[in-house]
Amino acid sequence: MVVTIEFLGNQRVITGVERITMPITGKTLAGDALKYVRESYLGLKVDEKSAIIAVNREVVPAHTVLKANDVVCFLPHIGGG
């Protein structure tokens, strides 16, 4: 089983890719995806305090269990100008 991790905005520039896949088990959490990209891309500074995790375009808590073929992305806080 895998999920897709999409890189938006600055993350895409830093990683140089639009998306990657990550293998999951039935117990992999959304927060694990965050750790996975941090370890895979050292230049990418995303942490649980500053990034919002979205799965299939819905914001979820870090303890959400991921399902096969979910699409995960990490969003910044945007408050508007």
Next chain:
Amino acid sequence: METLQSINYQPARVNGGYTDRILRVNMGTKEIRVQELPPDFKQKYTGGRGYAIKLIWEETGRATRYDSPDNLLVMASGPLGNEPGFPGTGKFIVGTISPLTDTFIDSNVGGHFGPLLKLAGFDALVVSGIANEDAVVLIDADAGTISIAAAPTYDKDTDSGSLSYGERLLKAYNNGEYSDTLAAVTAGEGALHSRFGIINSLFFDRRRNRIRAKQAGRGGTGTVMRVKKLRGIVVRSSLAKANGNNAVDRDMVRQAGDTLKGVISKCDAEQLNLSAWGTTGLSEYMNNFHLFPINNYQFGQSPEAPKLFANVFLEKYFSKKLPDGCYYGCNLACAKGSENVTLTRGPKAGLQVSIDGPEYETVGAVSNMGIFDPQFVLEFNWYCDEYGLDTISTGVTAGFFMECLQRGFLTVDDIGYDLSFGNVDAADRFLHEIERGEGFGKIAGQGVARGKRWVAETCARRQGISRDMVMLELNKFGMELKGLEFSMYVTKESLAQQGGYGFSLKGPQHDEAWLIFIDLVHKELPTLDSKANALKWFPLIRTWFNATGLCKLPWIDVRNPEAAGTAEPSKNLPTLAYYVNYLNGTTGSHKSLQDILDDSERLHVLQKLINLRQGRGTRANDQIPVRAMAPAFLNEYESRAEYYDGWLKEKTGGGRLPGKIEERHALLLAKRMEDYQKLCDIVYEKKGYTSSGIPKRATVEKFGLLDEQAKHLLDSFGV
């Protein structure tokens, strides 16, 4: 320059952020007067927007229109403007009665003009009257003179342009050299020929070694400036900018500034990365969540949108790694710029120009025309600035007429050319015709509200149907409210942002309440009550920023990591605590955040009273177009049928939905309209208004605003 009037003056020293003086210039009588403000004025009206609101309330009347001699053009920073030790302190506001809305509008703008005006001894500049001939105002604190002079003329291109004219003016006034001791504001020829003219705020950027410009873009402030025959204002002061406010407690100010700068340095690069990308980074996020305006807000997403994402501008156009703050000391530095761009279109094709921007709103204005060409974005940006046109209103007005063509309300013959979505040549022609006030540009330059009337008459005449019938249709997708064009967010799916636009006192501009992401994406406003609370709280705190001379971005677009542990992370309260310290350190006050909100509420209620007086202040004036709350036409529903069907199922408790898509669309419209009315009820209650959206007498009294004018006004509404 031929001097028409001149006075000598002794610039007042700035103390605790204030000079307690305003400068009055009457273009009609050529009177120049320095007015001392009573001590309680600043206590009650703070500065910036607050001063402008108070002056407009006192000195204009129900009959005042944008082109009336008694209309005022107010420019004011605020007590916290002009402190390089704190980020984002170059802002000032321009306030006036708008040509678009016929009521109070203000637009905030960065640059050096506001800070230099204060250093020159004035908390605000108030321009009244209408001159007989084009003139400029020169405020020279170094020489101790204030003058009105006949506007100098150069050559045709320079004289019609706002940027070009400002550059020449700044040079001419400083012996042929640029200097950061001077700044200027100007308005171009397009501002004279449209109702959405802007004011450019020009300043010398040492790093780029050129004049840069920021814009007071919304609501036609530049049009008012040109109607007054005021071509430009130059201000000069050589006083040191560091501690220019003469803060009461310098250490407190320094500490607040250092802490905020530290948060920005640490967090911005991990978040929106405004310091590298400016606000163009928003396009990608908006597109991902169906919030990016495409084809007059019909859609919120396009497969072509990546052509307009931030990385495109960064790679191809932006000068990289330049600290681009619009005022000293701002390490967010989001004012990006592009150098040596060769124009390929329009009357200046072939000319190489430097471009300040684009910002997100300009990118959205172009995608709203169905155009995904980054070079056109740059050129549209530059021409609008040079002509003195608001990129937002220009793009939204174009989008409206394009959709009129798409849906058969207009023909190519009516317009004179094929103004279809995606037609770059036509969009380009549209822009230049507005500037010249020629051809279809004469109609388009009036904006969407007046454009609707023209289309209704034209279409009704041709088709032999009633004008009102056509108007009903146009009202569904003419994206204006109170006469102002919407800014560049698709609000269909965010009830909170529908309110953010609907209740906005100046019209649908997001600077009063930008709740779309925290509502729709972050899901931080799950209930009607939480949305209503946000629709009270955010406009108040945002008003405070506009009253004090501050940029909001360092607060609202850089989330402090400590906010995660608070009950309402979206308010970013840990960062706001630095602002409260900055205020108290500067002015010597002992205010809490709640005190600040109370101060702002006074301004908010007073602005609401102006709206009431000007015929823009009731519930009827808060009713947004159908398109702002739902798919207005079937093609929009069809484009996201699965999503809308799911929304309906959830809303109806999983019940059986009508089989025909037309019926489901009608059901969705009814539900969305019902939700919006419920929101109106609860927001009005929280704001202390009647169900008609009128402030209750007790609300007005609570803020010490129940003067004779307010009493008569409320009487006339039976409140």
